[in-house]
Amino acid sequence: MGRFKNNKKGRVNVKPIAMKKNNQANVDHVTGDKIPKSFVFSRTKLPASVKQLQMDLRKLMLPYTALSLKEKKRNTLRDFLNVSGPMGVTHFLMLKKTASALSLRVARTPQGPTLTFKIHQYSLASDIAQSQLRPRCPPDLFKNPPLIVLSGFGTQELHLKLATIMFQNIFPAIDINTVKLSTCQRLVLLNYNKDTKLIDFRHYSIRLQPVGVSRRLRKFVEKHEVPDLRNLQDVSDFVTKAGYGSESEGDEEAATVTLSSDLGRVNRGSTKSAVKLQEIGPRMTMQLVKVEEGLCSGGIIFDESENGDEKIAKKKQNEDGEEEEGEEGSEEEEEGEEGSEEEMDEDLE
Amino acid sequence: MSTGDATHTAVAERGTRKRRVGLKNGGKSKNKKQKTRPPSSDRFKLTQKKQKLFQKRARDYNSDDEEDESKKAPEVTIREKIFSDANMGPNYDEVEEEEDGSDKDENSDGEDHGEIQSGITRFAADDGCNAFKMAFKSIMKSKGDDALGPVLSAQKNLIAQKLAEEEAEKKAKGQARKAKYLVAEKGHVKPANHLESHEKVLIGVATKGVVKLFNAVNKAQHAQKGLNASRSKDAKVLKKRRKEAFFSELGKTPRSDSKAQKSSNANEEEAPAWAPLRDNYMLANPKLKDWDKKQETNEGDDFAAMSGDESYED
Numbered sequence: 001m002g003r004f005k006n007n008k009k010g011r012v013n014v015k016p017i018a019m020k021k022n023n024q025a026n027v028d029h030v031t032g033d034k035i036p037k038s039f040v041f042s043r044t045k046l047p048a049s050v051k052q053l054q055m056d057l058r059k060l061m062l063p064y065t066a067l068s069l070k071e072k073k074r075n076t077l078r079d080f081l082n083v084s085g086p087m088g089v090t091h092f093l094m095l096k097k098t099a100s101a102l103s104l105r106v107a108r109t110p111q112g113p114t115l116t117f118k119i120h121q122y123s124l125a126s127d128i129a130q131s132q133l134r135p136r137c138p139p140d141l142f143k144n145p146p147l148i149v150l151s152g153f154g155t156q157e158l159h160l161k162l163a164t165i166m167f168q169n170i171f172p173a174i175d176i177n178t179v180k181l182s183t184c185q186r187l188v189l190l191n192y193n194k195d196t197k198l199i200d201f202r203h204y205s206i207r208l209q210p211v212g213v214s215r216r217l218r219k220f221v222e223k224h225e226v227p228d229l230r231n232l233q234d235v236s237d238f239v240t241k242a243g244y245g246s247e248s249e250g251d252e253e254a255a256t257v258t259l260s261s262d263l264g265r266v267n268r269g270s271t272k273s274a275v276k277l278q279e280i281g282p283r284m285t286m287q288l289v290k291v292e293e294g295l296c297s298g299g300i301i302f303d304e305s306e307n308g309d310e311k312i313a314k315k316k317q318n319e320d321g322e323e324e325e326g327e328e329g330s331e332e333e334e335e336g337e338e339g340s341e342e343e344m345d346e347d348l349e
Numbered sequence: 350m351s352t353g354d355a356t357h358t359a360v361a362e363r364g365t366r367k368r369r370v371g372l373k374n375g376g377k378s379k380n381k382k383q384k385t386r387p388p389s390s391d392r393f394k395l396t397q398k399k400q401k402l403f404q405k406r407a408r409d410y411n412s413d414d415e416e417d418e419s420k421k422a423p424e425v426t427i428r429e430k431i432f433s434d435a436n437m438g439p440n441y442d443e444v445e446e447e448e449d450g451s452d453k454d455e456n457s458d459g460e461d462h463g464e465i466q467s468g469i470t471r472f473a474a475d476d477g478c479n480a481f482k483m484a485f486k487s488i489m490k491s492k493g494d495d496a497l498g499p500v501l502s503a504q505k506n507l508i509a510q511k512l513a514e515e516e517a518e519k520k521a522k523g524q525a526r527k528a529k530y531l532v533a534e535k536g537h538v539k540p541a542n543h544l545e546s547h548e549k550v551l552i553g554v555a556t557k558g559v560v561k562l563f564n565a566v567n568k569a570q571h572a573q574k575g576l577n578a579s580r581s582k583d584a585k586v587l588k589k590r591r592k593e594a595f596f597s598e599l600g601k602t603p604r605s606d607s608k609a610q611k612s613s614n615a616n617e618e619e620a621p622a623w624a625p626l627r628d629n630y631m632l633a634n635p636k637l638k639d640w641d642k643k644q645e646t647n648e649g650d651d652f653a654a655m656s657g658d659e660s661y662e663d
Contacts, residue, residue, distance in 0.1 A: 047533035048533070049534055049537045050533075120536060122537060127540060131540045147558075147562065149554070149555050149558035151558070176565055177570065181563060181566060184563075187555055189558075191554060202548075202555070204555055206559060277559070283540070
């Protein structure tokens with residue numbers, strides 16, 4: 001009886017309405033890999049704007065996430081773990097707001113490593129939509145999972161490698177032979193800046209525009225707006241008039257793609273189209289501060305603050321010309337963190 | 350038995366409730382009226398209490414004792430004046446019965462009607478009698494007084510002090526709330542201008558990645574366009590082409606759905622990570638290389654051209 005009571009107390013009130021078992025497959029038919037699913041939640045109480053950020057992240061991870069996940073205060077990580085097993089959830093994204101910092105933890109269930117990022121700055125999707133002149137959100141934008149682009153991570157440092165692999169695995173893989181380009185509508189970009197050690201996180205929507213067509217014709221065909229023909233003598237003027245080129249046309253040259261098939265009415269196959277990205281969704285600037293072996297537990301593989309403390313401690317001990325020796329010794333102790341060399345050199349200077 | 354009665358009453362209520370279903374609208378308005386009723390009932394209560402106090406005061410009233418009365422009287426009149434001036438008619442009766450000034454302070458601070466005056470009035474108010482107010486008013490003949498009414502100097506200072514205190518408290522509260530808000534919003538940045546230079550760079554990077562992917566997809570899918578998948582002869586060619594295209598693309602992009610940019614990626618030109626995907630699978634390893642050399646010695650050259658998997662499907 002005691003056991004039954006315990007179970008009831010610890011039951012998590014999870015109502016993932018977006019995840020219906022009959023709708024979603026666990027295994028991708030084409031690639032044969034398991035489709036990764038995620039939970040985005042927080043264990044602490046969040047202020048209003050961070051709650052919105054959590055909602056934005058959930059939308060980002062659609063369709064393989066629980067959009068309406070409801071958590072109660074008494075739910076612990078254990079509860080989420082128990083639920084994730086039968087549902088096939090592979091990743092947890094946890095937001096945590098303390099007085100000093102806002103942090104995002106990306107973890108692989110059930111025993112996977114945990115990456116802790118400290119978010120220095122963030123902007124909500126609604127802020128970005130407000131700052132744009134023409135925010136764009138087609139209705140089926142979130143029906144397909146996004147592509148992911150990682151840049152600047154390199155393959156040398158262990159913790160960065162781990163981050164790369166983790167992010168690649170969060171989103172389901174695509175098979176280039178069978179993928180339809182119309183399903184690739186979103187893009188997530190993670191750009192690592194070596195100097196500042198900050199990762200820029202951006203979320204874009206992909207749009208294809210036919211190239212080589214004059215602006216007026218293109219707008220006419222796309223939007224069905226009746227053009228103003230008052231000042232023209234002949235329809236041929238409308239069609240052939242050389243309009244001024246927009247300043248972004250130069251960029252389009254680099255972004256041209258030849259489509260293999262028709263994508264909608266406008267972008268016909270085997271003609272050139274330009275890829276245009278428009279930012280939607282949250283924007284974050286974060287820094288990787290900790291990597292743990294277990295799920296928010298276990299051995300610490302990498303710790304940003306640890307690095308700093310060790311540096312400071314060594315410096316205090318060896319004040320005069322022996323600094324370099326002391327720090328080289330500490331470098332040998334740390335495993336595979338070659339980035340630390342650069343940091344220490346910078347500090348010396 | 351009591352339970353039996355309870356059930357009986359429950360049944361009775363239910364019965365009555367059933368009847369009243371149609372009369373819901375009437376009931377609602379009644380409820381609304383009911384809501385506004387309590388003040389009047391309180392009013393009723395207070396006036397009764399007040400009457401008792403009036404009587405008490407009347408009994409204790411001693412015109413010789415000027416000090417006490419002068420303090421009390423102006424308080425009374427202040428309250429009345431303020432109420433009459435500020436038109437706080439309905440609140441007039443909600444004043445609490447405490448005679449202690451300190452308690453009133455608490456009240457004035459706690460129940461803020463959004464007007465500073467209300468706090469002062471609560472503080473300054475004492476239970477008075479309407480009759481006395483009228484009498485005093487008629488005596489004074491309502492000369493052009495300031496809003497606070499006839500106020501003694503000590504009272505004035507006290508009131509000023511109270512005002513200042515309340516303002517200070519409000520300021521402190523506001524600042525505390527602001528500080529809390531700032532801590533909560535820490536890190537939240539609203540982009541002032543869309544498309545700053547750094548953003549343009551990032552968009553460029555992302556666009557490059559997408560273009561690469563789309564080109565790879567096009568190449569792979571275009572290659573198999575001309576061939577009909579059902580014909581067995583073409584199927585093999587199809588498969589071969591697909592594989593080659595796939596491997597060549599893999600040489601450039603380690604994973605089909607993510608691209609590490611060339612800026613700092615030395616591994617891009619190297620072979621894919623998974624062993625069977627490399628072009629020289631089973632050829633580099635001397636043990637595996639000649640696995641079928643025993644059976645067919647002639648086809649050793651062919652294996653060098655194609656990958657190891659191909660042979661199985663022949």
